[in-house]
Amino acid sequence: MAHNLIKRSIFSEILNHLREKEMTVIIGPRQTGKTTLLEQIKDYLVNSAPARQRVEPESLFYFNLDLTKDLALFSQQKNIINFIKDRKRGDGTLYLFIDEAQKIVNAGTFLKGVYDLKLGVKFVLTGSSSMEIKSKIQESLTGRKKIFKLMPLSFSEYAAYKNSALFKIIKKGKTISDYDFYEWEKLINDFAVFGGYPRAAIEHNTDKKVELIEEIYNSYLEKDIINFLKIQKPISFSRVASLLAARAGGLLNVNNLAKETGVEVKTVNYYLTILEETFIIKRIKPFFTNAKKELVKAPKVYFIDNGLRNFALMNFNNLSERIDRGAVFENLIASELLKIVKPPHSLHYWRSLQKAEVDFVVRKGDGEIIPIEVKAQKMDKPAVSRGYGSFLAKYNPKKAMLVNYNLRKTNKIGKTDLIALTVADIKTELGL
Numbered sequence: 001m002a003h004n005l006i007k008r009s010i011f012s013e014i015l016n017h018l019r020e021k022e023m024t025v026i027i028g029p030r031q032t033g034k035t036t037l038l039e040q041i042k043d044y045l046v047n048s049a050p051a052r053q054r055v056e057p058e059s060l061f062y063f064n065l066d067l068t069k070d071l072a073l074f075s076q077q078k079n080i081i082n083f084i085k086d087r088k089r090g091d092g093t094l095y096l097f098i099d100e101a102q103k104i105v106n107a108g109t110f111l112k113g114v115y116d117l118k119l120g121v122k123f124v125l126t127g128s129s130s131m132e133i134k135s136k137i138q139e140s141l142t143g144r145k146k147i148f149k150l151m152p153l154s155f156s157e158y159a160a161y162k163n164s165a166l167f168k169i170i171k172k173g174k175t176i177s178d179y180d181f182y183e184w185e186k187l188i189n190d191f192a193v194f195g196g197y198p199r200a201a202i203e204h205n206t207d208k209k210v211e212l213i214e215e216i217y218n219s220y221l222e223k224d225i226i227n228f229l230k231i232q233k234p235i236s237f238s239r240v241a242s243l244l245a246a247r248a249g250g251l252l253n254v255n256n257l258a259k260e261t262g263v264e265v266k267t268v269n270y271y272l273t274i275l276e277e278t279f280i281i282k283r284i285k286p287f288f289t290n291a292k293k294e295l296v297k298a299p300k301v302y303f304i305d306n307g308l309r310n311f312a313l314m315n316f317n318n319l320s321e322r323i324d325r326g327a328v329f330e331n332l333i334a335s336e337l338l339k340i341v342k343p344p345h346s347l348h349y350w351r352s353l354q355k356a357e358v359d360f361v362v363r364k365g366d367g368e369i370i371p372i373e374v375k376a377q378k379m380d381k382p383a384v385s386r387g388y389g390s391f392l393a394k395y396n397p398k399k400a401m402l403v404n405y406n407l408r409k410t411n412k413i414g415k416t417d418l419i420a421l422t423v424a425d426i427k428t429e430l431g432l
Helices: 010-015 034-048 070-072 077-088 109-116 130-141 155-162 164-170 180-195 198-204 204-227 234-246 254-261 267-275 308-312 323-340 384-395 423-430
Strands: 023-027 059-065 094-099 123-125 145-149 282-287 302-303 346-351 355-365 369-374 399-403 409-413 416-421
Touching: 010 023, 010 034, 010 145, 023 034, 023 130, 034 094, 034 123, 059 070, 070 077, 077 094, 077 109, 109 130, 109 323, 123 423, 155 164, 155 180, 155 198, 155 423, 164 180, 164 423, 180 198, 180 204, 180 308, 180 323, 198 204, 204 234, 204 308, 234 254, 234 267, 234 302, 234 308, 254 267, 267 282, 282 323, 302 308, 302 323, 308 323, 323 355, 323 369, 323 423, 355 384, 369 384, 399 423, 416 423
Parallel strands: 023 123, 023 145, 059 094, 094 123, 282 346, 369 399, 399 416
Antiparallel strands: 282 302, 346 355, 355 369, 409 416
C-alpha cells in the first residue's frame, strides 16, 4: 500500500478552500506528505470531483521548485505572467500548484504581484519551513492567503490506514474482545514509539522505521537548521533537543538547560524558538484564572511527533518495556491535542500551589474548559487522581476527560460528566 492512500483529515478542508480566490498555502514539517497531498488534490479535481467542479487537465499545472527547470520559470514575474496568459481560456480558472514555493526569490512580493493582476489563477502553495514561509511569504500576502498546517499523521489517521476494520469497530464505541484489544494496543504502542511521519508509519520493518526516522531528522538538521538558519553549532542544537526529549511533559527551566548543555541562555531560547517554528516541539502554558493563586509561569514542552522524540532519546524500545511509558503516552496525547486544538481554542496544563496537577486543559473559544487526564493503561472503571479531583471541585467543568487504552464510559462527579475514552475519541468528544 502506498502512503498516498492515507486519508488526511485536512483534505476536505483544503478542497473547500479551493473555491476561494485567495491563495491556499499548505505548510508543515518536511516529509509529512505535502507533495502527496497535492497529488491527491490534483487527482480529485481532474478525475473524481462532481462533474460541474471537475477541472480539465490542461487547466492544472504542478511545479516542484526543488527542480531547476521548474524554478527557472519563476525566476522572473513576466515569465509566469506570460505562461498564465498563454494558457488561460475564457472565464475558467487556471490552477497552479507550487511545491516548495519559498524557493522563489522574494517569494511574497513575487506572488503578490501576480495575484493582484487578477488573471483568474488559483494558487496552491506548499512550504516546509514555517520560518522560511514567514520570512518570505506570509507578511507580503496579508489578506491574500489562508494557511493550512499538514502535520505528521494523527493517531486516527494512522489507525484508519493500518487497520480500518478495527478502527471502525472502535469508533462505534462498542466493547471489544481481548483479541481485538491486543491488536488495538499494538497500534497505540507502535504509534507511540515510531510516530506519525508517513514513510516511517507505514513501514513494517522495525530497523527500517528507525532508519527512516533518522533520515527525517538528519534532513531537517541539514536543510532547515544548517543550510537555511545557518546554525553554527548543530551538535549543541541536537544536544538541547535531546535534553528536551528526556524532559518532555516536565516544566521547562531554560537556565538548567543552558547549564547542562553548556550553551548560553540566549542561544537556548533561540533554539527553542527554532524548534517550535519548525514543528518539532510545542510549549504549552499553564492554565489559570487567578495568577496569584496558581503557580508557575514556566511552560511544559512536548514533541509534536513521538518518533522524533524517541530518536532524540535514542530509545525505540517497546512501550511495555519502558520506564518512561507514562511520559511517552502523555507525549502522544499532547501531540494529538496539538493537532486538534487550534485558535481560538487553546491548550494548557494546570498546577496549583499545593502541586495538584492536571495533564491538559483545553480552553475553548467560548470560554468552556475541559480538563484531560492521561492514563497509559487498560482500565476497568474510571479512577480520578486527587489533583484531578481538586480541579473538578474548583472549576466545576461541564465535562472532563480520562484518556486510557480501552475504557469508554461516562460517570457523574458532582456537576461534571467524567468521560473515559480512547485516543481515537478525543477530537469527537472535544467537538473541535
